[in-house]
Amino acid sequence: MSAPRVPPAAVARDRLRIAVQRSGRLAGSARALLAACGLVWREAEDQLFWPGREQPVDLLRVRDDDIPGLIAAGHCDLGIVGRNVLLERQGGAPRPPAVREWRALGFGRCRLAVAVPAAWTWRGPADLAGRRIATSYPGLLAAWLRAEKVPAEIVTLAGSVEIAPQLGQADAVCDLVSSGATLAAHGLVPVADLLASEAVLAGPRAPLAPAPARLAATLLRRVDGILRHRACRLVLLQVERERLAGLLDLLPDAEAPTVMQVDGADRLALQALCRGELTWQRREALERAGAHGLLVLPVEGVPA
Ligand code: ATP
């Protein structure tokens, strides 16, 4: 298959172009979200541009760090990127940033935190005065140090920040944390949070051209539908007639449950769309309340 031609953004104004991470932590979920919106592409792992197959919405697959700049320069219209990357790229900008967060997407959650050697007794940010802090987020760290009025030296590294104290490159680090296991494996403990991050849909502050703007509005509507109904599940079960009321008490979030009679008069089949989480405990409670053959199914494309 020949490589698809990548039209310059300026002449592709009748299409919408979305940048996503090519590989890494956000790549799979970002594509899955867009696919759940109904988008399909002519996919080829080794190519960075995937033209839309049934709709004029194309994917640009790049490094996450490049996404804010690509949007700002108009090479793509929207992007899915960590809030941490978006804000770092805007750090210290003299003017209002050209790219802003359109939606928080609920995956890729992590926090940017300062971590210090476990042996330190941490009393507060002032303990960092005069210290060297290694980070890949110099903009966000500098802003935080300024706000805390702590004069510290920032050592900017592209990656593997957590090893810096052991190498003697720095005294502390400022890095992304999710479980904290990586920090702990390097004898570090998080002591202060700078930012709560997750993947976001980013777009320009200035309006898009009319055709991409219309496509972006449709995409936003679908993304919002998916975000609103992410926890939504279809619950199917059977229950004896006299236990139905008690069981419905456990499903206060069920919308217009459908109840049907099964064969004989005493057993009923119930079908309900539930908006809340069907947790382990809740499923147990349903079974104790008389649910037989409980099935909990994911739902796609629930109307808003
Ligand atoms: P690329 O090759 O695209 O530059 P990367 O190595 O910079 O990738 P990843 O490690 O794939 O980036 O992380 C992408 C994003 O995932 C981060 O910017 C952050 O928003 C999010 N993320 C969630 N949890 C973590 C974590 N524990 N560590 C690092 N990033 C995380």
Ligand code: ZN
């Ligand atoms: Zn990156």
